[in-house]
Amino acid sequence: MTEILAHLTLAFGILGNIVSFMVFLAPIPTFYKVYKKKSTEGFQSAPYVVGLFSAMLWIYYAFLKSNVLLLITINSVGCFIETMYICFFLFYAPKKARMESLKLIVLLIVVGFGLIVAMTQFLASGVTRGVIVGWICLVFSLCVFVAPLGVLRQVIKTKSVEYMPILLSVALTLSAVMWFFYGLLLGDFNIAIPNVLGFIFGIIQMILYLIYKNQKPVTHGKALEPESKKYSIREMEEEEIPEIKDHQTVDVVKFKENGHDATRVAIEPQAHPNMPNHIIEVTA
Template sequence: MVSLITIFGLLGNITTGLVYLAPAKTFWYIMQRRSTEEFDCLPYVVKLLNGYMWVYYGIVKPNSILVATINGFGAVLELVYVTIFLIFAPPRTRAITATLFGVLDVVFPIGAVLVTQIFCNREMQIDVSGFLSLLFSVATYGSPLSIMKTVVSTKSVEYMPFLLSFILFINGLTWTVYAVLTNDWFIGIPNGSGFVLGTTQLVLYAIYWKPKQSKTTSDHVDDGWQNESLMLNN
């Protein structure tokens, strides 16, 4: 019989996959325009690092293959996003992006893996990789908080699409339940935070949504904001 842990892990893989796919429209827009315009590379560089660390955590911690697989998928997508950004960014932005990519997505993860593999036992490897994954997941919360501030100040949900808020809510809830079932608070803390953020965004949507609103809604707004929870934010 399939366990609840497996069920919620698989559901979390589905919702996290949707979170990772959400920026695809932004990068299709960038490719069509052949320019990154005012988009920021940092959310995608950090998400790539976050994906790397969750993959490592899922590998070193027993019975956490579902954590590793979905974040491996996410890391590949984020690598594609960063590559597209590098191709179409103007020279100065490209140089900044390449530097951030080299430091955060190459040097740091390789160093973290080597140091923990050489100097740490398995339990310490789990703790260090889990803490780093939690830390980088929380670091991605700046964008959703900024969006929520914009909603309150403008009294408009134009830049906070309902579907993305709902996915954030479901993703956070699913992985929080998974964390409770597995007693894994490295997963529970960032996804519990994602669940709270998703809930708050849905409440704001209910308060500020207006019928027949303008359809200019964030088709081209940076989707990095919803990379908020773990598997996500995982």
């Protein structure tokens, strides 16, 4: 039985590494756009800095534990990839964005991670040190998984999934499943518990995607209509616009003249190109 559990743990750890590696590679299309345009435009470096901080935190935790080699391997790869993303971003970012990114790096990576390592090394020892770092990892992971709530609120409000990358959501959900079972089989709830939340949010995102993928986007509480529907048939009847036949093109222009609302309709016949255009003016 113990041997079976060991094989299952190894299997889920390897699958977790594979899926997490795919998640780390997900931003490549974004950076390809940055490379082509030679500018980061409106992209932010925060997700990559947070990703680097998270990977470093889990590596530190893994070194304090035993039998979590697969946790070290994937997060080492993650540190390398996230560092490359950050360097790439800093190279193409404008001066203001570059300075903001450097401040975030110093605050989170240098100060934040440095304080965690220093305090746990000098103020704790042995098993206690691992427990403290484990709780820090757990809380931080929960905060990372709660972050997509903003995207979910936007999807519900706008009834649009334009800004929800469904493939990334699926990959993150699979990753959460793999690491949950890996942590559960190891008996390490600092690994398992945050991934429960990650799985739940992943399922919610996919459900919302299925609900709203064919919905019309909503702006200010009204569904967006095509430009061609700006003037409905009823509105044209109320304006007493005469029926136009023979496939003629009608341009409707509303304006104010001498304090009165007026509608001017320009008729451009197509069947008889030699006939002059007509202007019909209806004054309210």
